[in-house]
Amino acid sequence: MKAIIKKELADHFGSTRFLLIMSLVFMVSFLITHLTGQSIREVLSQGGSAFLEGRTFLLLFTATGAFFSLTLFLSIFGPLVSIVLGFDSINRERNLGTLSKILAQPIHRDEVILGKYLAGLITLAIMLTALMLLLAGLGLVGVGVVPTFDEVMRLCLFWVLSIVYMGFWLGLSILLSIYFRSVATSAMAAAALWIFIIFFVPVLGQAAASAMAPMNDPSRPTARELTTYNRIDKAITMISPAGLYTQSSSILLDPTHRGSDQSFRYALMNQLDRYLLTHFQGGITLSQSFILVIPDILLLLGFSIITFILSYEAFVRQEVRSV
Amino acid sequence: MPEALRERELEYEKGSPIIEMVELTKNYGRHTVVDHLTLSINSGEIFGFLGPNGAGKTTTLLMLLGLSLPTSGTVKVLGLDPVKEPLKVKSKVGYMAENMGFYGDMSAKENLKYVAELNKLSDVESKISEVLEMVDLKEAADKPISAFSRGMRQRLGMAEVLIKDPQIVFLDEPTLGLDPAGINTMLNFIVRLPSERGLTVILCSHLLHLVNRVAHRVGILQKGRLLAQGSVKDLAEKTGLPDDLEAIYSHFFQGEGLEEKESVAIDKNLDEPKDKGDTASEEKAPLGRGESQREEENNKGPQGEKENESHH
Numbered sequence: 001m002k003a004i005i006k007k008e009l010a011d012h013f014g015s016t017r018f019l020l021i022m023s024l025v026f027m028v029s030f031l032i033t034h035l036t037g038q039s040i041r042e043v044l045s046q047g048g049s050a051f052l053e054g055r056t057f058l059l060l061f062t063a064t065g066a067f068f069s070l071t072l073f074l075s076i077f078g079p080l081v082s083i084v085l086g087f088d089s090i091n092r093e094r095n096l097g098t099l100s101k102i103l104a105q106p107i108h109r110d111e112v113i114l115g116k117y118l119a120g121l122i123t124l125a126i127m128l129t130a131l132m133l134l135l136a137g138l139g140l141v142g143v144g145v146v147p148t149f150d151e152v153m154r155l156c157l158f159w160v161l162s163i164v165y166m167g168f169w170l171g172l173s174i175l176l177s178i179y180f181r182s183v184a185t186s187a188m189a190a191a192a193l194w195i196f197i198i199f200f201v202p203v204l205g206q207a208a209a210s211a212m213a214p215m216n217d218p219s220r221p222t223a224r225e226l227t228t229y230n231r232i233d234k235a236i237t238m239i240s241p242a243g244l245y246t247q248s249s250s251i252l253l254d255p256t257h258r259g260s261d262q263s264f265r266y267a268l269m270n271q272l273d274r275y276l277l278t279h280f281q282g283g284i285t286l287s288q289s290f291i292l293v294i295p296d297i298l299l300l301l302g303f304s305i306i307t308f309i310l311s312y313e314a315f316v317r318q319e320v321r322s323v
Numbered sequence: 324m325p326e327a328l329r330e331r332e333l334e335y336e337k338g339s340p341i342i343e344m345v346e347l348t349k350n351y352g353r354h355t356v357v358d359h360l361t362l363s364i365n366s367g368e369i370f371g372f373l374g375p376n377g378a379g380k381t382t383t384l385l386m387l388l389g390l391s392l393p394t395s396g397t398v399k400v401l402g403l404d405p406v407k408e409p410l411k412v413k414s415k416v417g418y419m420a421e422n423m424g425f426y427g428d429m430s431a432k433e434n435l436k437y438v439a440e441l442n443k444l445s446d447v448e449s450k451i452s453e454v455l456e457m458v459d460l461k462e463a464a465d466k467p468i469s470a471f472s473r474g475m476r477q478r479l480g481m482a483e484v485l486i487k488d489p490q491i492v493f494l495d496e497p498t499l500g501l502d503p504a505g506i507n508t509m510l511n512f513i514v515r516l517p518s519e520r521g522l523t524v525i526l527c528s529h530l531l532h533l534v535n536r537v538a539h540r541v542g543i544l545q546k547g548r549l550l551a552q553g554s555v556k557d558l559a560e561k562t563g564l565p566d567d568l569e570a571i572y573s574h575f576f577q578g579e580g581l582e583e584k585e586s587v588a589i590d591k592n593l594d595e596p597k598d599k600g601d602t603a604s605e606e607k608a609p610l611g612r613g614e615s616q617r618e619e620e621n622n623k624g625p626q627g628e629k630e631n632e633s634h635h
Binding site: 002003004006007014093096097098099100101102103104106107108319 | 351390409411413414417420422425427438440441442443487
């Protein structure tokens, strides 16, 4: 399996399309961080440092800046990187005639699929590490704020969360490359799923919410109506990995953010934490934020594992004759 | 002509069975691809699997490798069950698939290295140069595969099969798409494998005259069933036909639909080396043609090969 991982890594880093999407992601990220850094500097020079206390550095990643925040950008374009890495991983080799050759060597079938998946994950991890370090460096130089330990830990958790999220997309695109014989079809299917999950599911959530909990007067909804509407909308967002990722990354990276008011989030907390969270408005600690996002992270991890297991099963069961 | 054949049979010492198939069957849904195939192949022989496209030759090979699971029946390869111990079988059996593929952006050496690493071989570098030397691709070792001709690709495929130092090799249509010179190079190479490397070879082809030139024994497969097996001479005696694989083959395919016979004839015309030999005598005596031609090419083999390369 080491041989497969090695070769796949070399392929990924040598492929033009990966380098293209990487440079796109890096350029946009630099732009976003630069603009965000400028606005943070303005706020700091106007004496707003108390307001930003404890999260100045994190704001580089979460502030909306001129266009949108870096986390939102990653939630939309991170999947594209995964898709670029995975959409043709099996069917290209099948069409090339190298898949049957590899399988005729003394290796287990699952080593092939596992090797390809791990190589994809390693590539994503390297890319994300490089990106976050570069942006952090840019922040240090541009804004001149040193991150606190708490902030660094939050960024590390965000790193893990992002890998899990992009792992979901990697598994999904590998699955498509197993099911579809043609590379073009699997690329189209991956793009379609990307558009559906990123752009349509949120709209669907709102549509379903207005259908199931219609308001009498939309301009002046009652508190009860609004709560039901929000619940349905959020529940649908929760089945979308993109929704889970955006929500949990904003809780992780923004100490003032507690997520939507879903009582199950508090189930894992002790009495004191629950009291503090429900009665005070200030920033919360890292451990509190972490407990808040545990349900989201578990769900996201579940999604990633499911896509990987599906592709694993599909590949191991597929008849070689069709290879 | 029969003398030449006998001579070849003498070269081959009948070894013990190295592959045994008993009542081997493979169904895809209701469609039976391999139908109760019972056959054993001896060590050190070149066994030719003959049959039209879709007769079940490739499926049989895949079952021998453990890449496809038999619906019923048993297989033993080197005394091992490919279903239970596929890795052990695959480390001792080389398989050159029909239309074997390579990584186009990698060089011949890198492709070989990948196969060697998947086989967890030691001393990779020296093995690579050894097999490249063997298939005469030393000069092209660092060229990317995308610049390779069909003949060079096929020889590289052979190198990939041989690098793991197998005991058995399965060659599925190894001459497909090659020009006459390429076919001769390939066949001359195959015919020497048992004596020079102690290999057992299973050669699948739908091209009669090619199998005829190299195989010690043949098995004729049609719709998954083994219609006949044995040396051409045995089969001729059994059927009372002339010592000619073509006559035997058409005997077995009588009434089995003309398409198969036609396709064989067409393929034969395509592959016929037109620049060599006396056409008139060829038609009368396909066996003799094969034999004399082989000698001819043995003498001028290397030049023929070089010509072939320079064309591309």
